[in-house]
Amino acid sequence: MTIDTAANIVGRGNAEGAALFREWFDELDTTARNGGQAAYVFVMGSINEILKAFDLPVVFPEINSLQTAVRRVAHEYLEEAEDHGYSPDICGYVKADVAVQLRGGEHPMGRIPSPALSVLTNACNTYIKWAEIWERMYRTPMFTIDIPGTRQAGTQTWAGDSDFEADRTYVEVQLRELITLCEQVTGTKFDVDKFREVLGYANVMSRSWSRILELNRSTPSLFNALTDGTIFLGVANGFRGTAAGARYFERLVEEMEYKAANGIGTSIEEKYRLLFVGVPCYPIFRRFNELFTDWGGTFVNSTYLWFASGGTNRGFEYDLANPLSSLAEGLLVSVRQAMDAMFHQDEVLVDMVRDFSADGVIYHPIKSCRTVSTGLADGRRYLTEKHGIATLFIESDMMDRRVVSEAQMKNRIDAFFEGLGSRWRQAASQDKE
Amino acid sequence: MTSTAVRVFPEWRQESVDDALYQCREMVESPDFATVSRWRENGGKVVGHFQVYFPEEVIHAAGMLPFKVRGAAVEPNHADSHFGSYLCSILKTSLELALSERVELDLFVSHPICDAARNLSAIWGRNFGHPCQILYLPQNPNSSGSIEYLRHEYDRMRRVVAEVAEREITDDDLRNSIAVFNENRRLLRELYEIKRETPWLIAAEDAYALVSLAGMMPREEHNELLGALLPQIRRRTNKQEDRIRVVFEGGFCEQPPFDLVRMLGRTTYVVDDDFLIGLRWITGDVSAAGDPLYNLAEAYIERSSYSPVQHDLRKPKEEMLLERIRGAGAEAAILAAAKMCEPGLEEQVTYTHALDEAGISYFVSEFEENMSSFEQLEMQLETFVENLLFA
Numbered sequence: 030m031t032i033d034t035a036a037n038i039v040g041r042g043n044a045e046g047a048a049l050f051r052e053w054f055d056e057l058d059t060t061a062r063n064g065g066q067a068a069y070v071f072v073m074g075s076i077n078e079i080l081k082a083f084d085l086p087v088v089f090p091e092i093n094s095l096q097t098a099v100r101r102v103a104h105e106y107l108e109e110a111e112d113h114g115y116s117p118d119i120c121g122y123v124k125a126d127v128a129v130q131l132r133g134g135e136h137p138m139g140r141i142p143s144p145a146l147s148v149l150t151n152a153c154n155t156y157i158k159w160a161e162i163w164e165r166m167y168r169t170p171m172f173t174i175d176i177p178g179t180r181q182a183g184t185q186t187w188a189g190d191s192d193f194e195a196d197r198t199y200v201e202v203q204l205r206e207l208i209t210l211c212e213q214v215t216g217t218k219f220d221v222d223k224f225r226e227v228l229g230y231a232n233v234m235s236r237s238w239s240r241i242l243e244l245n246r247s248t249p250s251l252f253n254a255l256t257d258g259t260i261f262l263g264v265a266n267g268f269r270g271t272a273a274g275a276r277y278f279e280r281l282v283e284e285m286e287y288k289a290a291n292g293i294g295t296s297i298e299e300k301y302r303l304l305f306v307g308v309p310c311y312p313i314f315r316r317f318n319e320l321f322t323d324w325g326g327t328f329v330n331s332t333y334l335w336f337a338s339g340g341t342n343r344g345f346e347y348d349l350a351n352p353l354s355s356l357a358e359g360l361l362v363s364v365r366q367a368m369d370a371m372f373h374q375d376e377v378l379v380d381m382v383r384d385f386s387a388d389g390v391i392y393h394p395i396k397s398c399r400t401v402s403t404g405l406a407d408g409r410r411y412l413t414e415k416h417g418i419a420t421l422f423i424e425s426d427m428m429d430r431r432v433v434s435e436a437q438m439k440n441r442i443d444a445f446f447e448g449l450g451s452r453w454r455q456a457a458s459q460d461k462e
Numbered sequence: 463m464t465s466t467a468v469r470v471f472p473e474w475r476q477e478s479v480d481d482a483l484y485q486c487r488e489m490v491e492s493p494d495f496a497t498v499s500r501w502r503e504n505g506g507k508v509v510g511h512f513q514v515y516f517p518e519e520v521i522h523a524a525g526m527l528p529f530k531v532r533g534a535a536v537e538p539n540h541a542d543s544h545f546g547s548y549l550c551s552i553l554k555t556s557l558e559l560a561l562s563e564r565v566e567l568d569l570f571v572s573h574p575i576c577d578a579a580r581n582l583s584a585i586w587g588r589n590f591g592h593p594c595q596i597l598y599l600p601q602n603p604n605s606s607g608s609i610e611y612l613r614h615e616y617d618r619m620r621r622v623v624a625e626v627a628e629r630e631i632t633d634d635d636l637r638n639s640i641a642v643f644n645e646n647r648r649l650l651r652e653l654y655e656i657k658r659e660t661p662w663l664i665a666a667e668d669a670y671a672l673v674s675l676a677g678m679m680p681r682e683e684h685n686e687l688l689g690a691l692l693p694q695i696r697r698r699t700n701k702q703e704d705r706i707r708v709v710f711e712g713g714f715c716e717q718p719p720f721d722l723v724r725m726l727g728r729t730t731y732v733v734d735d736d737f738l739i740g741l742r743w744i745t746g747d748v749s750a751a752g753d754p755l756y757n758l759a760e761a762y763i764e765r766s767s768y769s770p771v772q773h774d775l776r777k778p779k780e781e782m783l784l785e786r787i788r789g790a791g792a793e794a795a796i797l798a799a800a801k802m803c804e805p806g807l808e809e810q811v812t813y814t815h816a817l818d819e820a821g822i823s824y825f826v827s828e829f830e831e832n833m834s835s836f837e838q839l840e841m842q843l844e845t846f847v848e849n850l851l852f853a
Contacts, residue, residue, distance in 0.1 A: 115808070118548065151602075158809075165778075173601050179596070180595055180596050180597075182594075199607045394547075408584075424546055424547055
């Protein structure tokens with residue numbers, strides 16, 4: 030084994046992540062051109078653990094859609110779906126995907142195969158409405174894994190509790206039904222040993238992801254949760270349960286450990302450490318980040334890295350001796366974590382501010398996603414009024430550039446940093462007194 | 463105290479049918495929900511449950527008042543700063559009712575019916591001292607595990623409700639409540655029979671008011687109301703007019719303004735609809751024998767209506783809508799959606815395509831519970847109706 034040096038270890042995660050991403054879309058393109066089967070899934074509970082046991086390529090329509098925004102062509106897709114009857118007020122991800130389907134899978138990164146089946150959870154209700162579109166369009170099955178979440182803030186139950194066990198039984202029954210469906214769709218018998226192997230890879234990824242997020246408590250921070258973090262997320266979703274994904278994350282941990290040990294931060298001189306709440310502003314992805322980094326602000330963590338990884342940040346590891354029951358437990362715990370990061374994130378953020386030595390929290394609610402955005406104004410009030418944490422609330426969208434006003438954003442972001450600077454100066458003068 | 467001991471809506475009693483219906487409209491149009499405050503003044507506790515469906519029998523069995531939280535035509539002066547943009551009105555006005563103390567609750571329960579509403583429990587929990595719960599109704603009703611799961615979830619809710627009520631809820635309490643609600647469901651079905659068969663006997667807004675009252679007063683009292691008024695409505699001698707028979711679709715959550723319903727009734731016969739469909743969700747009697755919670759769960763899964771916020775492979779929404787239209791002998795559909803209501807807006811696309819294929823005329827519209835001007839909408843609707851009448 031060669032020992033990496035700073036020259037070839039720092040930045041490796043981004044480069045390898047981009048390469049894997051390219052490979053993934055190439056595979057999808059080949060599948061589409063060969064008329065092969067693919068499963069459509071979502072980031073919050075992809076159930077890759079079962080689908081990969083059937084060697085099904087996975088399509089994440091959320092990721093396809095955001096890619097159209099990052100590549101600045103989302104408006105073409107949105108307009109096409111709106112011409113088809115979809116309202117400007119519904120999720121932009123859904124609309125961009127509808128247009129991809131209407132175009133026969135044509136996408137800036139290659140051709141997307143049509144779904145042989147779609148698998149979703151209830152973590153986002155739009156998943157259900159979205160899958161209904163494919164069900165009607167292709168007459169292929171959709172399967173909802175219904176995962177009950179937290180019933181009241183602070184009342185989560187755990188394995189052994191009768192309420193939790195009732196939920197686990199329900200989820201496990203559904204997983205067995207999904208396996209039967211996959212057998213019917215693929216014509217392949219379920220192989221429990223292969224399933225265990227997939228779970229093992231997923232365990233490595235969950236453990237690594239949890240460690241990577243923890244390592245970013247370092248000062249300076251090791252990666253930008255908004256930009257670098259989004260690359261890591263892409264691999265975490267697309268390659269969950271695969272050998273390539275597990276290896277990528279092991280190497281990413283190695284990189285981050287190295288950076289932490291050597292005090293190597295991101296490319297900017299870190300002045301303000303920020304937390305991000307919401308979904309990134311993909312139509313101006315790079316510029317949005319620069320509005321903060323220009324002031325020396327960097328994102329050290331985000332709720333996005335929690336919920337958009339399906340809650341795998343929790344680091345739940347499956348018991349390979351009891352795989353299906355353990356997968357049911359893991360889904361309950363992890364998807365609940367993802368949902369809590371959206372609906373009950375207030376106390377989580379208080380802890381995050383402390384643990385990551387954050388100076389402020391940036392809320393970015395968006396038109397497209399009410400799952401994430403509905404509670405943010407109230408959550409922000411809570412954080413500001415109860416805990417005196419500096420916050421900024423800026424609304425735009427993850428897809429629709431019609432509601433993204435960069436000039437207005439810049440004004441507010443500049444004012445936020447001026448306010449933060451003023452807070453610091455006041456605190457410093459009080460210290461002197 | 464049990465829910466049979468108190469009467470909270472005496473205004474309609476001893477009145478003619480026309481005057482009684484006027485009192486019903488007045489009560490429903492008021493955003494103060496006087497029936498709920500009267501209940502509280504009598505020492506009763508109130509459980510608010512957000513749209514669409516809740517097994518109200520569980521609350522009733524504890525001697526508390528189930529109040530259907532359905533927003534109101536109020537300005538969200540207190541609630542506005544708790545929400546961002548791009549959201550439907552019902553979220554804001556529902557919270558407004560509580561923040562402004564128009565309605566005081568002892569427990570609030572919401573359901574993950576949509577991306578926006580599933581945030582409500584957490585928001586309420588940050589702003590009120592009483593418990594704020596989520597009832598996880600199955601989103602996979604086609605799973606063989608869904609009924610057993612839901613039975614357990616109802617049992618969990620029984621424990622939560624019992625703690626708030628500070629009393630035990632026995633199986634017999636639940637059986638008694640199921641009987642009361644079965645009678646209510648029967649009466650509501652009768653009301654809809656009248657709408658379908660003789661819509662000229664009851665105005666759209668009067669039928670709406672009668673349904674709406676179910677969610678804001680004790681069910682025994684609502685049964686008395688319907689039991690007294692329905693026979694009188696049947697005896698009316700109103701003349702049938704030459705109007706288009708329509709189905710209204712889009713009232714499953716946020717409610718259209720009362721005046722919009724009134725306007726629809728001036729122009730058409732609304733022979734079926736999904737207004738407050740959660741109050742009519744269970745389509746038949748629930749068995750009172752055996753395990754009452756299992757029976758309620760089984761009825762939710764096996765004998766229930768449809769809405770854009772439940773996916774059931776056995777109930778494709780567009781086919782259910784076509785069934786509703788045909789079952790009511792309707793000639794057209796009003797496909798409405800509340801502004802910013804994602805499930806409603808998404809379903810509109812499917813509905814329009816399905817109705818196009820079936821050759822059924824439809825009128826597409828958006829509404830907001832607070833809208834107060836209908837001139838343009840009425841003109842558009844009249845044009846639509848004229849096109850059908852004189853085609």
